[in-house]
């Protein structure tokens with residue numbers, strides 16, 4: 001009968017066995033398309049996703065045979081709750097095909113996009129991809145026109161071609177969410193945090209970090225005005241978005257040579273990697289060794305054979321944006337990325353390896369529990385280890401610090417903190433605003449003809465950046481960022497950037513570190529590794545405060561550890577910008593220059 005827990009548990013076993021067959025097939029078809037974008041592979045992907053959605057629907061219907069909401073066994077009840085949460089699979093077949101098609105269209109446009117007519121090119125029909133060319137231009141160029149060409153061209157070739165598909169996706173995703181009992185798709189996405197007034201909590205964390213961001217923003221703006229003297233910066237105080245070393249101004253690390261407090265003491269890890277003939281494989285071996293030295297798991301033998309770690313040179317179209325893949329059969333785990341030999345990519349490699357380590361640690365959980373305690377946890381693992389790898393102390397240990405440099409030199413340490421701030425503090429408003437925008441779109445508060453206006457309202461208000469050229473409602477600049485056409489939620493990265501410092505603080509204590517937090521390197525501490533592993537083994541079987549408590553002893557997210565980490569730099573910045581006006585007007589001033 002409906003309350004027979006023994007029979008229910010038998011059914012759960014059967015569900016898991018079936019899921020460990022259906023999911024690998026769907027993953028394999030998705031992998032084939034992601035590593036070779038063709039119409040044929042797209043059809044196979046659609047077919048496999050259809051099969052998986054039918055399995056999800058069937059399973060949902062079978063959960064109705066049990067009064068699982070009244071089960072006293074928490075673990076079984078939570079498995080039923082997750083099995084019944086089938087997302088877009090709830091849609092009838094034709095609508096499911098439509099939403100999958102709209103998503104594939106946008107992903108294909110994004111991954112195939114190329115930008116032509118580069119200023120100074122003899123052959124105007126020569127076209128360039130984001131990875132590596134446009135990313136390198138945004139990182140290295142100090143030519144206003146060249147930066148504006150890449151910035152505007154990328155948006156013309158991606159976002160501008162998506163509004164219709166995006167509107168279709170929003171409509172169908174909201175319909176699916178409604179059928180599952182949510183008010184809209186944003187409500188569904190936020191439900192994964194199982195947290196009362198989650199939006200309010202995010203806003204409070206963001207407010208707690210604003211002052212720190214304003215200091216860094218004022219300093220960067222001051223130095224960029226010197227570099228681009230004669231070029232227009234809006235009176236309203238924003239920084240033109242194409243000057244910050246990154247296509248989306250989400251990470252300012254490429255401005256290190258301009259912004260380092262002591263330029264004479266560089267951290268030029270990329271050059272050191274190149275001088276030592278680093279290869280992609282060496283970067284992965286280095287990362288894997290950090291994990292195994294903590295007592296965590298090595299990569300399975302198949303991992304290196306089956307992964308795609310470099311951009312293919314045979315001209316085929318692939319999804320270059322990095323991702324880690326769990327095939328839900330406890331055997332297949334892969335990474336797909338178009339690695340370049342740079343420090344940024346060494347960090348990204350740790351980020352992706354963090355995802356795979358989580359897969360390995362929770363692989364014996366029931367399939368529905370093979371997820372992060374909340375999505376932010378999954379994004380934080382690799383970044384926590386990278387906080388140790390990036391320290392001058394660790395770089396010295398792995399011979400990526402110049403031999404004549406002393407890792408304990410206080411000026412070098414301040415340069416290191418600035419480098420970290422340009423990646424971690426600069427990211428905060430960007431990590432916050434993407435889903436502020438999407439949640440409003442899903443709520444119906446932002447209509448299609450307001451997509452771009454609302455996007456720039458948030459970019460100007462929260463991030464303090466402005467468009468370098470005139471923007472129109474026929475533009476769709478949100479679509480120029482991978483996660484929007486790929487429909488990957490983004491608040492997870494904002495959460496990760498907060499909790500990774502809580503994890504770092506706790507693991508450093510476990511590793512017996514004394515002294516300033518930013519000098520801590522947990523390398524080789526199996527005590528720290530054991531704590532991290534114990535948390536990861538839980539997967540999503542427990543609510544995330546339990547997982548947080550397993551590492552930090554606390555049950556809440558808070559920004560105090562991040563602020564503690566950057567305290568020495570905050571003092572330096574306050575002195576550096578004491579004659580500057582901090583912040584900017586909510587609205588972007590209007591003074592574009594058409595190049």
Ligand SMILES: O=C(CCC(O)(O)[C@H](Cc1ccccc1)NC(=O)c1ccccc1)N[C@@H](Cc1c[nH]c2ccccc12)C(=O)O
Pocket residue numbers: 250321322323324325347348351352355378379383486488493
């Ligand atoms: O997007 C990524 C890395 C890609 C990912 O590893 O997060 C990837 C995104 C993705 C999700 C879904 C489909 C395809 C790609 N997420 C995963 O691979 C993943 C796998 C399993 C569980 C959770 C996430 N980073 C973000 C920001 C970021 C956070 N930490 C970083 C460290 C270095 C560089 C960038 C970042 C960005 O580039 O804007």
Ligand SMILES: [Zn+2]
Pocket residue numbers: 351355378379
């Ligand atoms: Zn990630």
